[in-house]
Amino acid sequence: MPKLGMEPIRRKALIAAAIDAIHARGMAHVTMGDIASRAGVSAGLAHHYFGGKEQLLLATMRHLLSELGGEIQTRLAEAKNPENRIRAVVRGNFAAGQFCPTVISAWLAFYVAAQNDAEARRLLRVYARRLESNLLHALRELTSDDKAAQIAEMAAALIDGLWIRRSLSRQSADPDSAIELVEGAIFGALSLPDA
Amino acid sequence: MPKLGMEPIRRKALIAAAIDAIHARGMAHVTMGDIASRAGVSAGLAHHYFGGKEQLLLATMRHLLSELGGEIQTRLAEAKNPENRIRAVVRGNFAAGQFCPTVISAWLAFYVAAQNDAEARRLLRVYARRLESNLLHALRELTSDDKAAQIAEMAAALIDGLWIRRSLSRQSADPDSAIELVEGAIFGALSLPDA
Amino acid sequence: MPKLGMEPIRRKALIAAAIDAIHARGMAHVTMGDIASRAGVSAGLAHHYFGGKEQLLLATMRHLLSELGGEIQTRLAEAKNPENRIRAVVRGNFAAGQFCPTVISAWLAFYVAAQNDAEARRLLRVYARRLESNLLHALRELTSDDKAAQIAEMAAALIDGLWIRRSLSRQSADPDSAIELVEGAIFGALSLPDA
């Protein structure tokens, strides 16, 4: 069975399996055995490639973060004006790959893990800051700095809040209505006279 | 040393200890020993009073939910018009007892636990529905049913999103600015002409 | 089964069991299960009381060292002149409790462990220094400082060498002939004219 060049294949499979396993059993109850068997390998191999459970989980988180980053960057690259850059960020956050039940579960689990794991917290902060800075820059071209900051904060909270609520309802998550809601809130706020 | 009537005292202490422990170590790593020693009792006793770890955790969740419910009800009782009822719900959600780091951690942890625990999910849904229904009723007196539904959904997502973001930043959570933001979003949306 | 005040009893039993187990299977192959079952308890309990395998082994080493120290101190207390103090140290080293196969095995194993474990090395150095200093003081009253140092070094090496050789031969270790040999070498060297 052993073939050459399996390492990247196994790593990917294990990360995908970790997302599945977190969705199915919850971060608090996943075991290496769970994950490994979902990936079709032995627990020993998962250890061998990642060095331990914690590191496999962290690698999974990094994967999620970089997928999300990719979705946003792709869209940003095509956006030619501030309005479209805002839309790029919002839509990237609700992209198909991101907004499915297993991925949502994993995201949420990492959010919580970040409360108690320094490295996870660091990773998440980098993402949060980048998201807000992308929004902020686009908003500043459309309104005052103060208002831009307010709207950016609201938008970020709204995105996270919609995620968390969709994860709970477990109904087939509907990205389009979420996008509509967030964009509505942002452009609605922009259209308002200053408070 | 055993005293009479200790049960309610112990139960309260253990629930408070569970919240602390979840904040300090994360849901995935709390042990009965953790919780018990924070409450100043033996693990065996925690067991004795709650019947097991799962049940102690569920009791903790119920406590959190009922505290939040209380904060909202108190404020609703004093609200005489729709605007104030909306404010009551928002402010209840960011009440002092709720918006401190340990409680936020615990809330978040339960949100995640609810993904994989039927009873936790049921409890959370009851709360979510009540929150939305309170908001919805008040909003319907101020706008169309459709728009009320949209705004209610947005408000709920915003509240959850702000929580989750504050928990991550770990900076001294500031309820007032959160309240301002949410109320601004709600009343801003209400003031907009229909899309 | 659980009784109060078992901790010291279990600790002693586990340390004794560790010595047995090291003798029977060799330091490289002892398992916590081995030791625990020899002590008549579960492996979990051994962990509970000592915190881990390494610490149980270190506690065992400390026990051995303190036993030996006791044997020597007892004899030193009764020795009224330098010759007798020398004898006290030598005989303490070959005392009954020390010179039996299981204890010899354990000692030897710790000697080797000390090569790669900082804490074990520290413990052993303390013992080695004390042994040599005891001998040295007594010898200095009987000869020149230089010669005393030489003889002390030789005596210490001889004691260790005899131990190691007895352990290998596994024949019923005979403390008396060992004592005779070491004392003969020391007093023989003392009687020699300076080189």
Place this chain on the structure above:
Amino acid sequence: MPKLGMEPIRRKALIAAAIDAIHARGMAHVTMGDIASRAGVSAGLAHHYFGGKEQLLLATMRHLLSELGGEIQTRLAEAKNPENRIRAVVRGNFAAGQFCPTVISAWLAFYVAAQNDAEARRLLRVYARRLESNLLHALRELTSDDKAAQIAEMAAALIDGLWIRRSLSRQSADPDSAIELVEGAIFGALSLPDA
């Protein structure tokens, strides 16, 4: 890349690596991977050449024994009288190749391993007997059989004891002073009148 005639090169490299690894991590913690990577090969290859960990370790021990034997035989071949034969044995035991930290660690480790491994014990006994018999024959030409036996035993113990102590101190082992000490003890004892 596979080359012909690699076998003896690999075997030597692996044995040298085993000695290093034992010194660095201790017999109880060496792994095949440790050894193999120090030798610059895969663990699988080490296995292939020696048939298993145990056998590689035994081969390493045999190597050590034969090196020591060589050092002694070379010196014995040049010794023309009993005194020089004694010196040959002593100096062979403290020969440069033998008296360095890594080799001492490995020797010591094997001494201990011999407690619980029949084959290792057998190998060590052969060496011990040869050492003692070489000394004994030389001593018998210089004194009574009884005294020769006593001195031989003492000398052997002294050699082992000095090794073990040097290994512990980890200071740059000084073979010359060790040789002086042992020869001093032997010739000192020989010069003494019968007890």
Place this chain on the structure above:
DNA sequence: AATGAATGAGTTTTCATTCAT
């Protein structure tokens, strides 16, 4: 009422060993 003792099941982790390539 409360504890400390104890266990056993479950999890992570490590490694020698095997094997296809």
Place this chain on the structure above:
DNA sequence: GATGAATGAAAACTCATTCAT
């Protein structure tokens, strides 16, 4: 001849839970 892939068994360790006192 040599490797990297993979496993499985064994070991350490953790912890909820039980129970005698």
